[in-house]
Amino acid sequence: MGKPIQYRAMTNMILDSLNDAQCSAVTAPLSHQLILAGAGSGKTRVLVHRFAWLVDVEAIPLQSILAVTFTNKAANEMRSRIEHFLHVSSRALWIGTFHGIAHRLLRLHWREAGLVEGFQILDSDDQLRFIRRVHVSLNLDEERWPAKQSQWFINGKKDEGLEPQHLSAYGKKEDQVRITIYQAYQEACARAGVVDFADLLLKVHQLWLKQPDILAIYQQQFRCILVDEFQDTNTIQYAWVRLLAGQHNFVSVVGDDDQSIYGWRGAKIENIHRFCQDFPAVETVRLEQNYRSTGMILAAANSLISQNTGRLGKNLWTSGAQGDPVTIYAGFNDWDEARFVVNSIRELQIPFSEVGILYRSNAQSRVIEEVLMQFNIPYHVYGGLRFFERAEIKDALGYLRLIANRDDDAAFERVVNTPTRGIGDRTLVALREYAVAQSVSLWRASIALLEQNHFPARAAHALSHFINWMDTIARDSEPLPLYEQTEYVIQNSGLVEHYRKEKGEKGLARIENLEELVNAARQFDLSEAIEGLSPLNAFLASSALEAGDRQTADSANSVQLMTMHAAKGLEFPVVFLCGCEEGIFPHYRSQDNPNQLEEERRLCYVGMTRAMKKLYITYAESRRLHGKETHHRPSRFLREISPEFCKEARMKTTVSLGVMNRPINKMPEDIKGIQIGQHVSHHVFGKGIVLQHEGHNEHARIQVRFETSGTKWLIASFVTAV
DNA sequence: CCGGGTAACATTTTT
DNA sequence: TGTTACCCGG
Numbered sequence: 069m070g071k072p073i074q075y076r077a078m079t080n081m082i083l084d085s086l087n088d089a090q091c092s093a094v095t096a097p098l099s100h101q102l103i104l105a106g107a108g109s110g111k112t113r114v115l116v117h118r119f120a121w122l123v124d125v126e127a128i129p130l131q132s133i134l135a136v137t138f139t140n141k142a143a144n145e146m147r148s149r150i151e152h153f154l155h156v157s158s159r160a161l162w163i164g165t166f167h168g169i170a171h172r173l174l175r176l177h178w179r180e181a182g183l184v185e186g187f188q189i190l191d192s193d194d195q196l197r198f199i200r201r202v203h204v205s206l207n208l209d210e211e212r213w214p215a216k217q218s219q220w221f222i223n224g225k226k227d228e229g230l231e232p233q234h235l236s237a238y239g240k241k242e243d244q245v246r247i248t249i250y251q252a253y254q255e256a257c258a259r260a261g262v263v264d265f266a267d268l269l270l271k272v273h274q275l276w277l278k279q280p281d282i283l284a285i286y287q288q289q290f291r292c293i294l295v296d297e298f299q300d301t302n303t304i305q306y307a308w309v310r311l312l313a314g315q316h317n318f319v320s321v322v323g324d325d326d327q328s329i330y331g332w333r334g335a336k337i338e339n340i341h342r343f344c345q346d347f348p349a350v351e352t353v354r355l356e357q358n359y360r361s362t363g364m365i366l367a368a369a370n371s372l373i374s375q376n377t378g379r380l381g382k383n384l385w386t387s388g389a390q391g392d393p394v395t396i397y398a399g400f401n402d403w404d405e406a407r408f409v410v411n412s413i414r415e416l417q418i419p420f421s422e423v424g425i426l427y428r429s430n431a432q433s434r435v436i437e438e439v440l441m442q443f444n445i446p447y448h449v450y451g452g453l454r455f456f457e458r459a460e461i462k463d464a465l466g467y468l469r470l471i472a473n474r475d476d477d478a479a480f481e482r483v484v485n486t487p488t489r490g491i492g493d494r495t496l497v498a499l500r501e502y503a504v505a506q507s508v509s510l511w512r513a514s515i516a517l518l519e520q521n522h523f524p525a526r527a528a529h530a531l532s533h534f535i536n537w538m539d540t541i542a543r544d545s546e547p548l549p550l551y552e553q554t555e556y557v558i559q560n561s562g563l564v565e566h567y568r569k570e571k572g573e574k575g576l577a578r579i580e581n582l583e584e585l586v587n588a589a590r591q592f593d594l595s596e597a598i599e600g601l602s603p604l605n606a607f608l609a610s611s612a613l614e615a616g617d618r619q620t621a622d623s624a625n626s627v628q629l630m631t632m633h634a635a636k637g638l639e640f641p642v643v644f645l646c647g648c649e650e651g652i653f654p655h656y657r658s659q660d661n662p663n664q665l666e667e668e669r670r671l672c673y674v675g676m677t678r679a680m681k682k683l684y685i686t687y688a689e690s691r692r693l694h695g696k697e698t699h700h701r702p703s704r705f706l707r708e709i710s711p712e713f714c715k716e717a718r719m720k721t722t723v724s725l726g727v728m729n730r731p732i733n734k735m736p737e738d739i740k741g742i743q744i745g746q747h748v749s750h751h752v753f754g755k756g757i758v759l760q761h762e763g764h765n766e767h768a769r770i771q772v773r774f775e776t777s778g779t780k781w782l783i784a785s786f787v788t789a790v
Numbered sequence: 791c792c793g794g795g796t797a798a799c800a801t802t803t804t805t
Numbered sequence: 806t807g808t809t810a811c812c813c814g815g
Contacts, residue, residue, distance in 0.1 A: 139804065167805045191805080265805045300804095333803065429801050431807085451803090488791070613805065633802050655801055671802080694800065695806035 082120050086113075093353040094118045098126060098292075100347040101320040102340070106384045107369075107677035108360030108639065111322055112142075115294060116149045118320060123154060128291050130156060134312075135163040137296040140614045142637070143168065146296070162290070166305050168613055170268040173275075175598045175609075177282060181275045184261040186473045186605055189612035193457065194478045195219060195264045201481065202253045205504050213245065221246045222253060226266035227334040229273060229304045259509050260477035269304045276311050287314040298323030298343070302334040310346060319347060325380050326373050329633060329671045331663070340380065358384040358677075360639055362391025365683050368713040369676040375708045376666045384677075392682060393715040396706065399688040402647075406439040408686060408719050409644050413445065413627065416642060416682075420446060423627045424640030426675050428653040432646060433629050435692075440627065444750075450630035455616035460567060460578040461585055465611060467557045471542040472604050475509035484510075487566035490530035495523060511535075550603045551590035558582050588616075632675040643679035645672070648687040649700035672705045684717070685709075748772060748787040755790065 083091055090110055093103050094117045105111035119135065122128045135150075137143045147163045150156070162169065171189070174181055190198060199222070200215045225235065232251040235243075257263060263271065276283040293313060295301065298321035301309070313319045321343060328337040344350045358366055366384045373379070395412075399405030413423055425436060425447075433449050440447045455461060463486055469479035485491045503513040517523065518532050541560050545553040558564065563582065567575040592607050601609070628640065647653055653672070658664035676683060687702050749755045756772040772787065 165805065171805095189805090192803095268805080330803080332801085431800080434807090492791095615805085631802065657801065667802095692806075 079125060082117050082124065086110075086117065087357055089353055089355050089357065090114050090117075093355065094121050095125075096351055096353070098318050100318060100343075100350045102343060102350050102352045103320065103322040103355065104352065104380060104382055105322050105324055105355040106358060106382050107324065107327060107674070108358040109355035109384070110359060111296075111324075111355065112146065112149070114355065115146060115296060115322055116153055119150055119294065120153050122292055130154075130160045131162060132289060132291040133162065133294065134169070134290040134292070135161075135294040135296070136166055136169060136309075137163075138165060138300055140165055140168070142296055165613075166308070167265060167268050170272045170308075171609060171613060172598055173272050173286075174263075174268060175601055177275060180279055180282060181271045183263065183271070184473070184475075186261065186602075188262045188469050188473055188476050188479070188605075189268070189609055190257075190262050190264045190478055191457070191612045191615065192219070192265070193462070194262075194482075197481065198256065198260075198262075198478050199249070199253055201477075201500070202249060202256055205500060206249065206252060208245070208249070213249075218246060218249045218253075222250050223264075223266050224334065225250065226264075226270050227302045227304055229270065229307055231270070255507075256477065259475065259503070259507060261473050261475050261509075262478055266304070269308060273304060273308055273311065283311065283314075286312060287317060291317055293317060293319045295319065295321045296323075299325050299328035299337050299340060300330050300335045301339050302336055306336065306339045306342065313347070319343075324382075326376070326382065326670055327636065327674050329636065329667060329674055331667050354382055356382055356384055358386045359388075360680050361386065361677060361683075362389055362681060364391045364393050364713050365676065365679050368394045368683070368709045369673055371710040371713065372669065372676065372705060372708050373673045376669055393713055394676075394709065395682070395684045395717045396714050397684065397686040397717045397719075398702070399686055400690070402435045402688045402691040403439070404719075405646060405686050405688040406436045408717070409436060409646065409684070410439045410443050410445065411719060412644075412684060412717075413642075414443065418642065419625055420627045421625050422641040423644070424635060424638070424642070424678060425627060425629045425644045425646060426632045426635050426678065427629075427646045428632060428655060428671075430631060432652075436629065436646065446626035447629055448626045450628070450634050455581070455584070455588070456611040457615050458578075458581055460563065460581050461611075463563055464554070464558050464561070464582055464585055465608065467538075467541075467561050468554065468604060469608060470511075470538055471545065471553075471557070472602070472608060474511040474538070474542075477503070477510045480510045483561070484534060487562045489534060489562075490526065491534060492527070495527045495531060498522065550592060550594075550607055551586055553604065554589040555586045558586065632671050635678050636674050639678050639680055641680045642682045642684075643675070644684045644686060645675045646686050647691075648672075648685050648703040648706055649691070650703055651698075651700045652691070653703055653705070669705060669708075672703075685714075747790040749790050750787045756787075 082094065086094060087110075090113070093101070093114050103111075103114060105114065115135070119133060122133055123130060135143075135146060137146060143164050147158055147161060150161065150163065151158055164172070174183060174187070178185055178187060196215055196219050199218050200210075203210065203213060203215055203218065225231075232247055232254060235247045235250070257267070276286070290312060293309060295309060300323070309319060321340075323340060325337055325340055328335060331337060344352075361369075361384075363386055366386055370383055397405070397408050399408055409425060413420070416423075427433065427436075430451055437447065437449065456465070463483060466479040466483035466486075469476045470483065473479075481496075484496070498517060499510050499513045502508075502517055503510050506513065506516070508516070514531055514535055518528060518535070521528070523531065541557060545556040548556060564579055567578040567582070569575065570578065589607060592603075592610070594603055594606070598606065632645070650656075651659070654665055654668035658668050676685075685706065687700075687706070690697055690699050692698070747755065750772070
């Protein structure tokens with residue numbers, strides 16, 4: 069039986085350079101599939117090739133395959149690899165995050181889903197503010213009812229697919245109050261025409277349940293569903309996949325139970341087990357050959373993770389070199405530990421960008437940063453605010469949101485008095501009360517109360533001015549292209565003058581960010597837009613759904629510092645796992661719960677398996693924590709790694725500062741003369757200007773904005789005046 | 791409305 | 806220790 073040449077050529081390309089396990093995952097006949105993909109086993113590759121196989125060999129149309137991931141990063145990577153591999157345009161591809169795809173569906177079916185056409189998306193920050201407002205309107209004491217907890221409660225319930233009416237009011241009084249808050253919050257969202265992240269999934273799920281005809285459309289469209297990082301799915305996501313799969317479609321899930329580290333935010337590792345029960349005839353493939361790490365590193369990691377119970381079972385192996393044993397270092401204190409890390413980096417003589425320093429919690433970066441700075445080693449810390457999460461950006465977007473939808477109360481609250489325009493608390497309280505009582509938005513409440521002459525002259529004047537002004541800029545900017553509209557709003561909102569007044573140079577950075585927002589709008593790819601969605605609404609949605617990169621990519625040749633959570637999916641030739649002490653890692657809040665403890669162990673496993681060639685694990689016998697000297701025993705994880713794969717290290721080079729003491733930085737006399745605005749230079753970061761300073765003598769630190777390396781806090785003695 | 795002083799607090803993070 | 810939130814006085 070001769071197969072078409074096209075078929076064979078393509079098949080060869082698809083199967084080229086795959087190992088046996090990968091190959092069987094890619095070429096499996098149509099059925100439900102569970103692909104257990106160990107760390108570094110070529111998971112993405114298998115997904116991409118499976119996709120290609122389905123298209124080319126199984127003749128599934130492109131638009132009949134749905135590929136879902138958790139992060140935009142993963143989605144973008146898969147998309148671009150598939151585009152390259154198949155030479156297709158992204159138009160027809162259904163690849164995206166759960167939230168992104170749900171959003172796309174809600175824009176198509178907003179009416180059936182009970183939403184307004186221009187609905188906006190609340191990010192977690194907006195959501196928290198919004199919940200605060202709800203608390204106030206319910207007269208709840210912020211002491212007893214922290215808004216954070218309500219947010220946690222509401223999101224938790226939504227992730228379980230539960231709405232207020234599903235929740236029993238028979239529970240504890242506390243729960244009853246929470247349910248009331250949940251209910252009131254939902255009503256407030258409906259009035260404002262906004263949805264939160266969890267709503268995106270929940271509302272699509274409800275839509276499908278309530279309107280079988282719509283569900284049927286998508287069940288018929290998506291013959292194959294691929295889910296990445298399946299161990300991270302939560303209840304609603306699982307329900308979503310199950311519903312969409314129906315009786316006739318095929319689901320392939322890819323995941324690794326040993327890398328499940330997001331249980332604390334609702335991920336259900338059990339979904340992997342449930343999958344095998346709920347879906348008939350699941351074919352399981354294990355990808356255990358690792359292409360990343362040395363034999364020693366894998367053996368060490370395997371020995372650790374084997375302590376966990378209830379695993380599906382998997383042992384990573386490599387055909388590559390054994391490599392060096394894992395280096396364990398016991399530091400005298402946190403400074404000593406940091407110095408060991410930095411010393412080792414210097415001795416390795418490798419590009420800085422090949423080093424990853426991982427820790428359990430962000431606060432641990434500080435000491436390491438300071439030592440890196442002392443040795444003039446460039447570094448990049450992951451985490452922190454993202455572009456679209458910055459206050460000034462959210463202010464500007466607030467105006468745009470009001471233009472798109474005057475009823476958006478979250479946006480209204482944010483910008484109505486930013487910058488201050490004489491609309492005070494009094495006025496707002498009245499507006500909120502009226503809005504809740506009449507079940508209208510704050511915008512409508514403003515108009516109604518102004519008509520009723522409810523306010524004293526001054527307040528009335530300020531408010532009506534704002535209302536009219538919003539309508540005017542909305543009208544005037546409407547015909548402009550997106551970026552001009554953005555620019556117009558920023559210029560006319562008074563935000564620029566507002567931030568210009570901010571003391572220090574912080575305001576300057578904010579104004580620059582506002583300018584950057586105009587650029588972002590200019591570059592916004594309108595092809596991403598969903599049919600029927602205005603450019604403005606598309607831009608606003610994408611700003612919530614893809615909040616942008618974390619910080620700028622000045623990481624060209626710098627050491628990478630991040631939490632172990634953030635390191636998932638990444639790899640480095642050299643990895644340092646720091647702070648491996650009981651109470652730090654595993655974290656003390658996980659110590660008494662066996663499940664949480666196992667998750668910590670998986671986190672350690674994730675950290676270890678990031679290393680390609682060399683892995684260092686360090687701990688400190690004493691450490692400064694919350695301002696107090698503390699002592700911790702070495703992490704149990706160190707004991708759980710088989711000793712035959714480890715070796716103890718000592719610091720090879722004596723450090724001039726003295727190993728046993730905290731550093732005492734000599735401060736040149738002239739440092740007192742450093743002033744804001746002064747030009748300085750630094751060995752690594754180059755030339756810059758002093759923005760702020762704090763502390764005295766050896767504690768003096770200064771904030772410098774460098775011409776090319778961004779803004780940094782430094783110990784004052786490390787710069788020289790120019 | 792701001793800013794200073796202070797008290798409380800302190801995982802992990804994506805959408 | 807470092808941050809953040811809140812309260813009160815000018």
